[in-house]
Amino acid sequence: MQVAQPVGRNAPALKYDILSALAVHALAADKHRQRSILRVLTLITTRYNWRSNELSIGREEIARLWSVNERTVKREMARFRSQGWIAVKRPAARGRVAVYELDLKQMMLDTAEIWPVIGSDFQERMGDAKEPSTNVVPFKEKQDLAPPDGEDVWGQVQTMLHGRDPELWSSWFQHLTEAERAGGVATLIAPSRFMADYIAQKWTGRVLAAYGRIDPSIRTVRIEATE
Template sequence: MQVAKPVGRNAPALKYDILSALAVHALSGDKHRHRSILRIITLITTRYNWRSNELSIGREEIARLWSVNERTVKREMAKLRSAGWITVKRPAARGRVAVYELDLKQIMLDTADIWPVIGADFQDRMQQEPAQDTNVVPFQTKPAIPPPQGEDVWAQVQSLLHGRDPELWSSWFQHLNEAERAGGQATLIAPSRFMADYIAQKWSGRVLAAYARVDPSVRVLRIEAAE
């Protein structure tokens, strides 16, 4: 499934579709899901920049919007990062709040079970590939590399990452190996320091979210370079 960027002529309709999926997903669960989804919808409708995919907001302001304390904000944002819905684009610094980005594709994948509830037209619309610019000639791509098969945790995590984004997997995640998993922490080995640092900064949230679906006990991720 591809999710078109919500900008341009069809942007308003796509934004409503995403918010509708979130709302119905919330109502299909218990009161804890209701509250969590309402909180992320509040961030989207009040502070999210759809065009740049940026959510620039500090913990104090989030607490005010949610009518909670900052400890609750820290806990809730950690849950959203673990689910792969939010990642830190730029951490907070002196005089500057943190900048987050939303993974709209992961959000829609996680709400797919309620699409038929909204309607067959909604489901069909969400399953369609976004229209491509007919003036653009696509480059020839390499044959897809299949993900590793197996029942062990790391193979299942790799399979999830491949299914989520095959091109990203072939460029980055397939080069990782699991070195250790114990005490709620998974340690992965990358072939170079550059790759280890880049994945840790850019994609650790997505890898941790995949782990959460296979082994929820994994709450911390370390990515180290091979010696």
């Protein structure tokens, strides 16, 4: 299940809910986390295209918005990618800035502990939303698929991927196996070249984010095929 962006009749309310969750989450955190989330909020409110899920902005412009140098931007954006909040959609090229995409679902999942603080109505909206007529996807997960079983690093990564999106896990991630984990690189094996290429193109950031929460030493995920 991919995360669709807030569009349609209920889009304004959902946008405010997302921004509210991030703001309240920040205020409950330490000063370093507060500053980090404020930077995300700044990017969302100044440059983010909700409809296309695109954040088209260069490192120099981000530095200007954040009042920092480009080295700080590089470090902070890398942190957001490791958290699974931001992924590179199209890398920068000559005469063209990078285009990023935001994973709003991961952001909301990471703020879940403060939903009751905002209010029971907010918690109910986030936890019990039904499939609407628009392409807005609710944040609550379906739990009708059997979770993976394993206590090693890869097993925990699989459990995290399943818990976040059981349907996506069932379609793609459950077919992967871990071949090697060394030197900051996790090498995964897919049963076909098509699956390896597709996951590498679409979902490497999500797999890397899950690894980062279990084994922060992993900085790169490589997906290969058995064929």
